[in-house]
Amino acid sequence: MAAPKAAIIGVLGQDGGYLAQLLLNKGYEVHGTSRAPERVGSSPLQALGLHRQVRLHAMMPTDFSSVLPFLQQVGADEIYNLSGQSSVASSFRQPLETFASITTATMNFLECIRLLGSGVRYYNASSSEMFGNTPTPADEATPFRPRSPYATAKAAAHHAVANYREAYGLRACSGILFNHESPFRPEQFVTRKVVCAARRIAAGYPERLSLGNVEIHRDWGWAEEYVESMWRMLQQETLEDFVIATGHTHSLWEFVEGVFAGLNLRAREHVDLEPHLRRPSDIAYSAANPAKAKGALGWEATSDLPQVIDKLLAAPAAA
8 A cells, every 4th residue: 555645835944844854653644834945954854864765856836737737746635834924023014915925825736736637635734813802711603803014915825725725625723823932933933033142141141132022922743743633634524724722821021931930040130121123013812722632632732841841951052
């Protein structure tokens, strides 16, 4: 019996590396795409020792004429679309590029799958940012109120997936993942910025950590756990959308204090709050209700904020 084939779009990112590891361990033939596959040497795929096991392809998700031949060539049973501009802060500076990389790319995949009629299963990476503020924990029925170009693009892509599933019977779903971290986050993400700066300060460098609004609240989990939920979604007989989160919300300041305390430092002695680092609009409170995932997928996060901090600090500094 032939091994199942999976295509991971955006395989060189944090989630792409962990998902490739998961699928290879399950016996999949894994194909991965990147706009610049030569970057593999500095990717999580390389760090995880998987770069020789994943078949890399150059592909531009925003170009229909690039997506179609790739799908025809690979003939994947499962497609995981993890690509697109992923920084909320950057989306305010580059809104058009953000929309194209997320919304246009998603439409290209949906149209190609519809035209090919292959019955492939398609996973779309949605985001908790689509909900906006959620003082009441958000579930799959919570309305979207996006507060950034990134979140607006993700919401449009999410609705497109649901539309193609309902209108054309595509086997497609979206995972609405709340914040999930690992050592593979770029330093433009605040969690990675905090950890890297705290480590340098602990090593004796005369550095200050500058942050914007530290009173925002988020649900933080561990990325390696979250990719398991993606795979489980595509194994369901009827594909549905799921909220993926820990169900516990903490402030950014709690995260900062936890990181510095883990290095025997007092955060208040090393952190400056800078008004110019605040976003034009931000989510004050983000909370999730992942009960559906636990009940239908048998998936539940095992790492809450303290465990996430411990794992980030335990990882090699150069990761």
